[in-house]
Amino acid sequence: MTTQETRALTAAPGASPASLDAGSKGAPTASSTGPSTGSPAGPARRVPPRRRPRAWRWSDIAEAAGALAASFFLTWLIFNRLLPFRIMPLAFFAIWFVLFLPIYWFVTKDGQGTTAAKDRVATVFVMAGALFTFTPIVFVIGYVLYRGLKSLSGNFFTQTMQFVGPLAEATDGGALHSIIGTLEQLALATVIAVPLGVLTAVYLSEIKGPLARPVRLVADAMTALPSIVAGLFIFSLFIKPHIIGQSGILGSLALSILMLPTVTITAEQVLRVVPGSLREAALALGAPYWRSVLMVVLPTARAGLSTAVILGMARVVGETAPVLMTTGGTTLLNPNPLSGFQDNLPLFVFTQIRSSQESQVDRGWAGALILLVIVLLLFILARLVGSAGPGRRRFRIPIPGRGGRRRGR
Amino acid sequence: MTAPELDHTRPMAPQEAVPGPMGGVLEGVDVSCWFGSRKVLEGVNIKMDAGVVTALIGPSGCGKSTFLRTLNRMHELVPIATLAGSVLLDGHDIYGVGLRLTEVRRRIGMVFQKPNPFPAMTIADNVAAGLKLTGKKVADRDGLIEASLRRAGLWNEVRNRLDAPAGGLSGGQQQRLCIARSLAVSPDVLLMDEPCSALDPTSTRRIEETILELKDQVTIVIVTHNMQQAQRVSQHCAFFLAAENEPGRVIEQGPTDRLFSDPNDPRTADYVNGRFG
Ligand SMILES: Nc1ncnc2c1ncn2[C@@H]1O[C@H](COP(=O)(O)OP(=O)(O)O)[C@@H](O)[C@H]1O
Ligand SMILES: [Mg+2]
Numbered sequence A: 001m002t003t004q005e006t007r008a009l010t011a012a013p014g015a016s017p018a019s020l021d022a023g024s025k026g027a028p029t030a031s032s033t034g035p036s037t038g039s040p041a042g043p044a045r046r047v048p049p050r051r052r053p054r055a056w057r058w059s060d061i062a063e064a065a066g067a068l069a070a071s072f073f074l075t076w077l078i079f080n081r082l083l084p085f086r087i088m089p090l091a092f093f094a095i096w097f098v099l100f101l102p103i104y105w106f107v108t109k110d111g112q113g114t115t116a117a118k119d120r121v122a123t124v125f126v127m128a129g130a131l132f133t134f135t136p137i138v139f140v141i142g143y144v145l146y147r148g149l150k151s152l153s154g155n156f157f158t159q160t161m162q163f164v165g166p167l168a169e170a171t172d173g174g175a176l177h178s179i180i181g182t183l184e185q186l187a188l189a190t191v192i193a194v195p196l197g198v199l200t201a202v203y204l205s206e207i208k209g210p211l212a213r214p215v216r217l218v219a220d221a222m223t224a225l226p227s228i229v230a231g232l233f234i235f236s237l238f239i240k241p242h243i244i245g246q247s248g249i250l251g252s253l254a255l256s257i258l259m260l261p262t263v264t265i266t267a268e269q270v271l272r273v274v275p276g277s278l279r280e281a282a283l284a285l286g287a288p289y290w291r292s293v294l295m296v297v298l299p300t301a302r303a304g305l306s307t308a309v310i311l312g313m314a315r316v317v318g319e320t321a322p323v324l325m326t327t328g329g330t331t332l333l334n335p336n337p338l339s340g341f342q343d344n345l346p347l348f349v350f351t352q353i354r355s356s357q358e359s360q361v362d363r364g365w366a367g368a369l370i371l372l373v374i375v376l377l378l379f380i381l382a383r384l385v386g387s388a389g390p391g392r393r394r395f396r397i398p399i400p401g402r403g404g405r406r407r408g409r
Numbered sequence B: 001m002t003a004p005e006l007d008h009t010r011p012m013a014p015q016e017a018v019p020g021p022m023g024g025v026l027e028g029v030d031v032s033c034w035f036g037s038r039k040v041l042e043g044v045n046i047k048m049d050a051g052v053v054t055a056l057i058g059p060s061g062c063g064k065s066t067f068l069r070t071l072n073r074m075h076e077l078v079p080i081a082t083l084a085g086s087v088l089l090d091g092h093d094i095y096g097v098g099l100r101l102t103e104v105r106r107r108i109g110m111v112f113q114k115p116n117p118f119p120a121m122t123i124a125d126n127v128a129a130g131l132k133l134t135g136k137k138v139a140d141r142d143g144l145i146e147a148s149l150r151r152a153g154l155w156n157e158v159r160n161r162l163d164a165p166a167g168g169l170s171g172g173q174q175q176r177l178c179i180a181r182s183l184a185v186s187p188d189v190l191l192m193d194e195p196c197s198a199l200d201p202t203s204t205r206r207i208e209e210t211i212l213e214l215k216d217q218v219t220i221v222i223v224t225h226n227m228q229q230a231q232r233v234s235q236h237c238a239f240f241l242a243a244e245n246e247p248g249r250v251i252e253q254g255p256t257d258r259l260f261s262d263p264n265d266p267r268t269a270d271y272v273n274g275r276f277g
Helices: A002-011 A017-025 A058-082 A090-111 A114-153 A174-209 A214-224 A228-240 A248-272 A276-284 A289-301 A302-317 A322-324 A345-355 A358-385 B003-012 B064-071 B101-107 B122-126 B129-134 B141-151 B171-182 B201-214 B225-234 B258-263 B268-274
Strands: B026-035 B038-046 B052-056 B081-089 B108-111 B189-193 B219-223 B236-242 B246-256
Touching: A058 A090, A058 B026, A114 A358, A174 A214, A174 A248, A174 A289, A174 A302, A174 A345, A174 A358, A214 A248, A228 A248, A228 A322, A248 A302, A248 A322, A276 A289, A289 A302, A289 B052, A289 B129, A302 A358, A322 A345, A345 A358, B003 B052, B026 B108, B038 B052, B038 B064, B038 B236, B052 B064, B052 B225, B052 B268, B064 B081, B064 B108, B064 B189, B064 B219, B064 B246, B101 B108, B101 B129, B122 B129, B122 B141, B122 B171, B129 B171, B129 B246, B141 B171, B141 B201, B171 B189, B171 B201, B201 B219, B225 B258, B236 B258, B236 B268, B246 B268, B258 B268
Parallel strands: B038 B246, B052 B219, B052 B236, B108 B189, B189 B219
Antiparallel strands: B026 B038, B026 B081, B236 B246
8 A cells, every 4th residue: 555655656756745645545547557567468457455445554553653753752852852951741741742743744744645634633633632531530540449459458348447546557447337338328229219210200201290391390400409408408307306316317318319310310311212102002902001101111111210220329329428417427337227327438438538647548548449349330230231221122132932832920 | 934834823723613703893983083273084984894804095194093093092192182973882982981991992902003012021921911901810821822923823933932022023023913912902803004014015915814814803994005905905995085284084985896996986096096195
């Protein structure tokens, strides 16, 4: 392919870059097939090289690599030989990028013309932008991993902070009480919010009652509810008037307030895409409306509904503000969410990281890592369950036939 | 490839020796329909006899589907829809107080233009869905599934994968699955709204065979755009037509042979000979 370009170059030595570009991209013209390719038999008929338009060829990669290397060494020259003082590494990257652009521009323009050069430089800009936005995420996750793994040990999952003093090693003690608290509070919040949310979604999309519009408006607005307000609400409703003391269940209630709108809105959107023809089919069989919703609409949307639930859980599992006021926080293991103070992972991180002791701060990072892993697992679960949705049947694993009449049920 | 299979199912199909056609007699009496303030159908009188396949033909937009949907009270699912007149099933008004809405729909089944099996259910569950949806229990569920699939001419193709998702079937198989699903609740009448318009010729032929086999067991009303199909499967035929900005009316009805060979109305002649529509 490079040879073809050089041939095009030799065939039209005085041509402008634009016409060169056209020559190299289009089929070889008669003039360029002339004397340069003297094949032994008959008039030379060159088979045009096969390529995929706009795909990266080796020559393109070589151009990019060459430009990268050239700008790198130029930057190195400036920084290490010409400048009398040292500059931060970040500036090195910035200058490297700034120098790379014109070099790459000229290299591509020389080889393939202005149009291709513009295209390439624009591609570089877009890719740099993507990299620029993606880097912080990588750094955040990477840093949590780095700090968290240092103090993460087996007893982090088996011990509590009950007998751990402020001067203990970072690997002493554990967050068992917080992990148990998080899991219990999350489960309870799910149990409270999911039926409410799904029922509301059914009301919004299936029953379409007169209250549907205001309810949808409120649900939409509630997604923006500051989480501290949810905590405050439960605090002033139960704790201030001494109805129930701070406990896991109150944390769950606060979390379920935050979870409810997420579940409702996602579930409603999922129910909405269930084809109306299925509802009609169910009704035409003589089903009462509630049975058609319960046995056809909801099962058809079950994958999407599971995604809605998991998204709701992921939304609240890392919330700190609402549990700060409602669960109390403790260093003891309290598996009973209904009475007594309970801890959870966000609270654990919060209390540990505020400490002036380096070992405690390290422990906080380990807690953050576990929290991150839980959220990651929830999202992976959501994707897995969601990909088996009714609209994407090709991902569903077909159940092999049992080779005979169906039995049971 | 599939046709010979059907042939050898025939002797196995549970066909009791019945003296007369089973099915119910459905009669639309002076039916008019509106969507909002727009009248789309006026004064339709059609008697759909047991043992007879009735075909509704006419250009699109003339109200065939609307009429069909008044026959099992699906019309009223559209919030702005209203109607006048009555529909009698074996002499009882289905819009009267004596019959329950769900019972009407169970006794008058419907097959839609686009196959719509329940994607979240297996093939067997789809067939038995009507039982679950109407809260009925049967002793021999497997037997009912097999009988319904046989009547719809699908048993041999799916007998080994009853537990597979229904979405894996071809379009024609899905449509026959929908027919089996409708048959499983033992309706008296089966309404079919262009059941073959989304299908290939082979599947269409299978459905037509199925219709001919079923016609002594249930009363069948079929909407079709295909003149040959109307001639092949129906014995009674009604021609609908809507003039511009006017509601649809039945221009002519009668035995299918007569309607196609010797129509009384020139508009019918034009339509059945493919000169418009
Ligand atoms: N849901 C609806 N809302 C309003 N108008 C409708 C609706 N369904 C059908 N119509 C109108 O009723 C008329 C008859 O429609 P339809 O019965 O579907 O015709 P056909 O089945 O004969 O093609 C058409 O003019 C159509 O625009
Ligand atoms: Mg129609």
